[in-house]
Amino acid sequence: MSETILTVEGLRVGFGRKASPVVALRDVSFALKRGETLALVGESGSGKSVTSLALMGLLPPGGQVMAGRMDFTDRAGTRHDLTALTPTRRRALRGPGLSMIFQEPMSSLNPLFTVGDQIGEMLLLHETLDAKARRRRTIEMLELVEIPGAANRVDTYPHEMSGGMRQRVMIAMAMICNPALLIADEPTTALDVTIQAQILDLMRRLQKDLGMSILFITHDMGVVAEMADEVAVMYAGAVVERAGVLDLFDRPRHPYTRGLLASIPDPDPKPDERLVPIPGSVPPLTMLPKGCAFAPRCPLAEPACERGVSLTEKAPGHFAACIHSEEVA
Amino acid sequence: MSRYLTKRILGMFVVIFLVLSIAFVLVRLAPGDPASLMLGPDATPQEVDDLRARLGLDRPILVQYLTFLANAVQGDLGTSLFFNQPVTQVLAGRAEPSILLALFSLVVALVIATPIGIWAAYRRGTPGDQMSVTTAMLAASVPSFLTGLIFQRYLATDLGWFPVSGYGGPDASFATRLEHLVLPSITLGITNSALILRFTRASMLDILGEDYVRTARAKGMSERRVVLRHALKNAGIPIITVVGLTFALLVSGAVVTERVFNLPGMGNLAVGAVLRRDYPVVQGTLIVVAAIYVLVNLATDLLYLVVDKRVKY
Numbered sequence: 301m302s303e304t305i306l307t308v309e310g311l312r313v314g315f316g317r318k319a320s321p322v323v324a325l326r327d328v329s330f331a332l333k334r335g336e337t338l339a340l341v342g343e344s345g346s347g348k349s350v351t352s353l354a355l356m357g358l359l360p361p362g363g364q365v366m367a368g369r370m371d372f373t374d375r376a377g378t379r380h381d382l383t384a385l386t387p388t389r390r391r392a393l394r395g396p397g398l399s400m401i402f403q404e405p406m407s408s409l410n411p412l413f414t415v416g417d418q419i420g421e422m423l424l425l426h427e428t429l430d431a432k433a434r435r436r437r438t439i440e441m442l443e444l445v446e447i448p449g450a451a452n453r454v455d456t457y458p459h460e461m462s463g464g465m466r467q468r469v470m471i472a473m474a475m476i477c478n479p480a481l482l483i484a485d486e487p488t489t490a491l492d493v494t495i496q497a498q499i500l501d502l503m504r505r506l507q508k509d510l511g512m513s514i515l516f517i518t519h520d521m522g523v524v525a526e527m528a529d530e531v532a533v534m535y536a537g538a539v540v541e542r543a544g545v546l547d548l549f550d551r552p553r554h555p556y557t558r559g560l561l562a563s564i565p566d567p568d569p570k571p572d573e574r575l576v577p578i579p580g581s582v583p584p585l586t587m588l589p590k591g592c593a594f595a596p597r598c599p600l601a602e603p604a605c606e607r608g609v610s611l612t613e614k615a616p617g618h619f620a621a622c623i624h625s626e627e628v629a
Numbered sequence: 630m631s632r633y634l635t636k637r638i639l640g641m642f643v644v645i646f647l648v649l650s651i652a653f654v655l656v657r658l659a660p661g662d663p664a665s666l667m668l669g670p671d672a673t674p675q676e677v678d679d680l681r682a683r684l685g686l687d688r689p690i691l692v693q694y695l696t697f698l699a700n701a702v703q704g705d706l707g708t709s710l711f712f713n714q715p716v717t718q719v720l721a722g723r724a725e726p727s728i729l730l731a732l733f734s735l736v737v738a739l740v741i742a743t744p745i746g747i748w749a750a751y752r753r754g755t756p757g758d759q760m761s762v763t764t765a766m767l768a769a770s771v772p773s774f775l776t777g778l779i780f781q782r783y784l785a786t787d788l789g790w791f792p793v794s795g796y797g798g799p800d801a802s803f804a805t806r807l808e809h810l811v812l813p814s815i816t817l818g819i820t821n822s823a824l825i826l827r828f829t830r831a832s833m834l835d836i837l838g839e840d841y842v843r844t845a846r847a848k849g850m851s852e853r854r855v856v857l858r859h860a861l862k863n864a865g866i867p868i869i870t871v872v873g874l875t876f877a878l879l880v881s882g883a884v885v886t887e888r889v890f891n892l893p894g895m896g897n898l899a900v901g902a903v904l905r906r907d908y909p910v911v912q913g914t915l916i917v918v919a920a921i922y923v924l925v926n927l928a929t930d931l932l933y934l935v936v937d938k939r940v941k942y
C-alpha cells in the first residue's frame with residue numbers, strides 16, 4: 301500500500317530565454333505514496349503553482365523544465381518519466397493519470413458549455429462510451445461530489461452556480477476518469493470558511509473511496525494539519541524541508557518552517573500571545589543571495605550559510621536543507 | 630424574452646423615426662434652395678417657383694415635415710428628381726448588388742482572416758505571427774481601387790475568368806449577376822480582412838489566457854480541440870459584433886468598389902444623388918442604411934443570446 305507513485309528529484313524550471321532564464325524552481329524534490337496526501341506549502345511566489353504545472357506539462361509559454369526527474373506510476377503500475385514523454389503520451393495521462401483542480405472556481409469552467417458537457421468531455425476524451433452512458437456517469441459523478449439535484453444540474457451553465465458548487469464540478473471533472481494523482485492548487489482559497497471545510501471533507505472522502513493520491517497546495521498551515529500525511533515546505537523555488545506531518549509540526553528542522561508555524565494564529569490564544577511574522581520578504585528570483593536563500597531573513601544565519609546546503613535526511617523520513625537543523629529542532 | 634423583443638422592436642421604430650427626422654432636417658440644411666440648384670443658373674424665377682410648388686417647398690416647414698412622415702409611414706419616400714421614379718423603386722433596384730456584395734465580401738474576409746487570426750494568436754510573438762499580421766496590413770493598405778484594377782486587368786481582361794464590370798444588364802439571370810460579384814467581393818473582402826484579422830487575433834489572445842483554457846488543456850485534449858472548441862467559441866462573440874457592424878457599413882459604404890466595377894449599388898447611387906442634388910434619393914438612402922444598422926444590431930444581440938447563456942435580457 302505504501303508504494304511511491306510520484307517522485308520528483310532536483311526539478312529545475314526556468315522562464316524566458318534559454319541562455320539566461322529566470323529560474324523559478326531551483327531544486328524541488330519530494331515523493332508521494334499511493335493513497336496519501338502531500339501538502340506543498342510556502343509563501344506566495346515560492347513556486348508551488350509552477351511545480352504543479354510542470355507536473356501536468358502545462359507550464360505557461362516560455363517556461364521549460366531545465367533539469368530533474370519526475371517519475372509517475374499510473375493505476376496500472378506503469379512507470380512514466382514525465383520529462384521524457386512525447387506530447388501525445390503526456391496528454392493521454394492528463395485526466396486518467398494526473399488531473400488538476402485550480403484555485404479559481406469562478407473562472408476555471410468554460411462559460412459557454414454546460415457543466416455536464418464539460419465533465420462528460422473527460423469521458424469523451426479518455427474512454428469509449430456512448431453519449432447516454434457518458435451522461436449517466438456524469439450524473440453519478442455529480443452525485444458523488446454531493447451536488448443536490450444532480451440530474452437537473454447537469455444541464456446548467458457554470459454562471460448559475462456558486463463558487464463552492466463550481467469547485468465541486470471541477471472536482472467531479474478531475475475525478476471522473478479515476479486518476480492516480482489529483483493535484484489541487486489552493487482549491488479552497490477563493491471560498492468562504494464553511495464551504496472550504498465542506499470541500500476539504502469531500503476531498504478526503506473521495507480520496508478514501510477511490511484510493512487516489514493528492515498533491516495539495518496551500519499556504520494555510522491549518523489546512524495542512526487537517527489534510528496532509530507528508531509536507532514539503534518550499535522557499536524561493538526550492539524544497540527546504542520535507543517530513544511527515546506530525547514530525548514537521550512537532551520538530552521543524554528548518555528556521556523557515558519554524559517561522560511559518562509560529563505565524564499560524566492559535567485557535568485558543570493566551571491573552572499575551574502574539575503572532576510572530578517572519579521578518580522581511582521573499583527576495584525576487586533574479587536577486588537571490590548566494591547559498592541559502594533564506595539566510596537574509598534567518599535569525600540563525602552565519603557566514604557559513606553562504607556556502608549553501610542541499611536537502612539531507614536529518615532523521616528517518618525527515619529532510620531539511622539547513623546547517624543549523626539540530627539547533628532548530 | 631418576448632417582452633425584450635417587443636421593447637427592441639419599439640426601439641427600432643424610434644430610431645427609424647429619428648433617422649427620418651434627421652434626414653429631413655439635413656437635406657434642408659444643405660446650402661441653397663433645392664429648386665434653383667436643381668434647375669441651374671439659367672432658370673427663370675417662374676420655373677423655380679413652379680418646381681418649389683411641385684416639391685411642396687412653398688408650404689410651411691412643419692406641414693412639409695408631417696407630410697414627409699405620413700408618406701414615409703405609408704412606404705412613400707417621394708419621387709426621385711433625377712430618375713423620375715418613386716424613391717423606393719430606385720432603392721429597391723440598387724439594394725441587391727449592395728447587400729450581396731457586403732455579404733460575399735464579408736465571407737471572403739472571414740475565410741481569409743479568421744484562420745490566420747487564430748493561428749497568429751496561437752503563435753503570438755513568433756516570426757510567423759508578426760509576418761502574417763504585417764502581410765495582412767500591407768494587403769489591406771493597398772487601396773481597393775488598385776486591387777480592383779489589378780483583378781480586372783489579369784483575371785477579367787487577360788484570363789477572361791470573370792466579367793470586367795457591371796451587373797450583367799437589366800435582364801441578366803441571377804447566376805450572371807453572381808458572376809459579376811466575384812471580383813468585387815474578393816476586392817472588398819481583402820480590404821476588410823485586415824480589420825477582422827486583427828480583431829480575431831486580439832480576441833483569441835484574450836481568451837487563450839483564460840483559466841478555462843488551462844482547464845481544457847488539463848483535461849488532456851489536443852491543442853486543436855482546445856483552440857477550436859474551447860477558445861474559439863468564446864472569442865467568436867466579439868467577432869460577431871464587428872462582422873455585423875461591418876456589414877451595415879458596407880451596404881452603403883462600398884462606394885469605391887462599386888465605382889471601380891461599375892456596380893449599380895447603393896453606394897454609387899448615394900454619391901450620384903448627392904452630386905445631382907436628388908434630395909429624395911439621399912433621404913431614402915439614409916433611411917435604408919439606418920434600417921439595416923438597426924436590424925443587424927438586433928440580429929447580433931439575438932445571436933449573443935443564443936451563443937452565450939450568461940446574457941439575459
Ligand SMILES: Nc1ncnc2c1ncn2[C@@H]1O[C@H](COP(=O)(O)OP(=O)(O)OP(=O)(O)O)[C@@H](O)[C@H]1O
Nearest residue numbers: 315324343344345346347348349350351360519585
Ligand atoms: N509565466 C511566467 N513567466 C515568468 N515567471 C513566472 C511565470 N509564472 C510564474 N513565474 C515565476 O515563478 C515564481 C513562482 O510562482 P508560483 O505561481 O509558482 O508561486 P506560488 O507559490 O504558486 O504563489 P501563490 O501562493 O501566490 O500562488 C514567481 O516568482 C513567478 O515570478
Ligand SMILES: [Mg+2]
Nearest residue numbers: 348349350485
Ligand atoms: Mg499559486
